[in-house]
Amino acid sequence: MTEVLRIENVWKSFGDTPVLRGIDLAVDSHEVVALIGASGSGKSTLLRTINLLERIDDGQIWLTGVDVSTPTTKADAVRARIGVVFQHFNLFPHLSVLDNVTLASRQVLRIPRAEAEARGLELLGRIGLAEQARAFPDRLSGGQQQRAAIVRAVATNPELLLLDEITSALDPELVTEVLDLVRELKDDGTTIVMATHEMAFARDVADRVVFLDRGTIAEQGTPAEVFGAPREARTREFLSRFLG
Amino acid sequence: MLVSLASTLVFAIITWLFVVNTPGWAVVQQRFFSPEAALVALPRVWDGFLLNIRVLLVAVAGVLVLSTIIAALRTLRGPVFFPLRALAAGYTDLFRGMPLIITLYLVGYGIPGLIGTGGPRIPSYVLGTIALVLTYSAYVSEVFRAGIEAVHPSQRLAARSLGLSHGKAMRLVILPQAVRKVTPALMNDFVAMQKDVGLISVLGAVDAVRAAQIEVAADYNYTPYVVAGLLFVLLALPMIRLTDWYTARLRAREQIGGIV
Numbered sequence: 001m002t003e004v005l006r007i008e009n010v011w012k013s014f015g016d017t018p019v020l021r022g023i024d025l026a027v028d029s030h031e032v033v034a035l036i037g038a039s040g041s042g043k044s045t046l047l048r049t050i051n052l053l054e055r056i057d058d059g060q061i062w063l064t065g066v067d068v069s070t071p072t073t074k075a076d077a078v079r080a081r082i083g084v085v086f087q088h089f090n091l092f093p094h095l096s097v098l099d100n101v102t103l104a105s106r107q108v109l110r111i112p113r114a115e116a117e118a119r120g121l122e123l124l125g126r127i128g129l130a131e132q133a134r135a136f137p138d139r140l141s142g143g144q145q146q147r148a149a150i151v152r153a154v155a156t157n158p159e160l161l162l163l164d165e166i167t168s169a170l171d172p173e174l175v176t177e178v179l180d181l182v183r184e185l186k187d188d189g190t191t192i193v194m195a196t197h198e199m200a201f202a203r204d205v206a207d208r209v210v211f212l213d214r215g216t217i218a219e220q221g222t223p224a225e226v227f228g229a230p231r232e233a234r235t236r237e238f239l240s241r242f243l244g
Numbered sequence: 245m246l247v248s249l250a251s252t253l254v255f256a257i258i259t260w261l262f263v264v265n266t267p268g269w270a271v272v273q274q275r276f277f278s279p280e281a282a283l284v285a286l287p288r289v290w291d292g293f294l295l296n297i298r299v300l301l302v303a304v305a306g307v308l309v310l311s312t313i314i315a316a317l318r319t320l321r322g323p324v325f326f327p328l329r330a331l332a333a334g335y336t337d338l339f340r341g342m343p344l345i346i347t348l349y350l351v352g353y354g355i356p357g358l359i360g361t362g363g364p365r366i367p368s369y370v371l372g373t374i375a376l377v378l379t380y381s382a383y384v385s386e387v388f389r390a391g392i393e394a395v396h397p398s399q400r401l402a403a404r405s406l407g408l409s410h411g412k413a414m415r416l417v418i419l420p421q422a423v424r425k426v427t428p429a430l431m432n433d434f435v436a437m438q439k440d441v442g443l444i445s446v447l448g449a450v451d452a453v454r455a456a457q458i459e460v461a462a463d464y465n466y467t468p469y470v471v472a473g474l475l476f477v478l479l480a481l482p483m484i485r486l487t488d489w490y491t492a493r494l495r496a497r498e499q500i501g502g503i504v
Contacts, residue, residue, distance in 0.1 A: 051405055053401060053404065053405065076404075076407050076408070076409050077407065079404060079405055079406070079407045080406070080407025081407075082405075084402075084405040086398065086401070086402060088398060090398045090399060090401065090402035091402075092399065092402070092403070092417055092421075093421065094420045094421050094424065103406060103408075103416065104406035104407055104408070107408060107412055107416060108406060108407040108408060108412075152406075156406075156407075
């Protein structure tokens with residue numbers, strides 16, 4: 001197994017508020033890691049530091065064996081190798097769905113438009129949105145928008161996919177279609193780190209569950225371990241609030 | 245519909261009767277609204293007006309380019325870019341405060357002064373265009389900046405996450421959305437600009453206003469000014485209507501699902 005991501009002793013504060021306090025995490029190729037924890041536990045911040053959207057205060061981050069936390073790192077090049085999907089989709093409203101999906105291929109990877117669009121249409125076809133390729137995002141339902149956003153994130157074949165609570169802003173009946181797509185990506189061998197509140201989904205799809213509590217990793221293990229027999233009291237407390 | 249028509253008609257008649265019955269109307273009519281004088285002046289005023297239109301087109305292009313650059317400079321982050329940000333901020337402060345006519349004089353007489361008597365002579369309409377671009381870019385860059393800041397930060401985040409550089413994120417994602425947001429305000433500034441183009445006459449450029457002035461001086465009839473003024477109004481009307489229409493359309497789009 002090759003290691004896609006390695007995080008060592010990562011610290012991050014916003015002002016005087018520590019958000020990440022010495023995080024260590026390694027993710028292997030084809031692995032799906034679910035980050036769970038209360039709001040404010042540092043899940044989203046951790047994802048953003050991996051993508052270099054937040055500068056870390058201390059520690060190191062390696063992407064496929066290369067240290068990307070040095071000051072000389074070309075952040076744009078690193079981000080191009082990582083796909084991100086956000087809670088609120090963040091599709092570009094002035095571009096068609098297809099242009100959203102192909103933007104990075106054309107502008108960052110410099111793939112010719114025809115080629116990028118052929119792949120974009122194929123991907124959109126796979127999620128049943130080929131018909132809406134030329135439509136603008138506001139014509140799509142929330143679930144369709146989020147699936148288009150996922151396709152946008154994977155269109156460049158990133159080495160790592162980060163999902164930041166991608167179902168939290170969706171109506172309950174639209175969650176399934178989005179999660180089904182994530183499951184398909186897992187089956188294709190995509191390496192995924194996802195922050196989620198969907199415990200059932202994490203249990204079902206994740207290879208490993210990481211419980212974050214106030215900026216530290218309190219516990220991690222297979223879903224069976226973390227959900228079935230949590231070792232830490234705070235994990236048990238968190239899960240009891242969630243699972244009832 | 246009938247009521248509004250009738251009330252407009254009555255109002256117009258009352259106003260007309262009032263103006264016509266003022267003691268000086270006969271003289272004013274002769275001095276300002278003489279059809280003969282208008283016909284005599286029209287060809288020259290029209291020639292001057294064509295210069296106004298040329299200056300306007302060039303100035304609009306110049307303003308769009310310069311103001312976009314200024315606005316983009318002002319949104320740069322990080323301490324490294326402080327000098328550029330400060331320069332851009334100083335520029336907008338200076339030229340938004342400075343009366344256009346002063347800028348016209350400073351550019352119109354200052355630049356030839358800097359070049360010196362030995363250098364090439366720059367036509368006054370070129371200097372006037374430069375002054376217009378300087379002044380209006382200061383306003384329009386603020387409009388653009390407001391638009392850029394109105395685009396939600398998550399859009400920038402999403403763009404950068406795809407690996408787009410700051411510049412590309414700006415050009416491909418942020419600016420297109422910013423421009424859409426501020427188009428009505430932008431069009432309004434260009435309506436204002438198309439009439440201020442007449443001010444280049446103070447530098448001696450023979451535009452519509454200057455041509456009218458020359459005609460007026462010939463026989464002390466002010467009708468050519470009215471002719472020039474009407475030409476400017478005619479030029480502005482399509483733009484004004486377009487602005488109204490576009491603003492209404494935007495409002496309608498945003499209000500889909502009820503007006504509350």
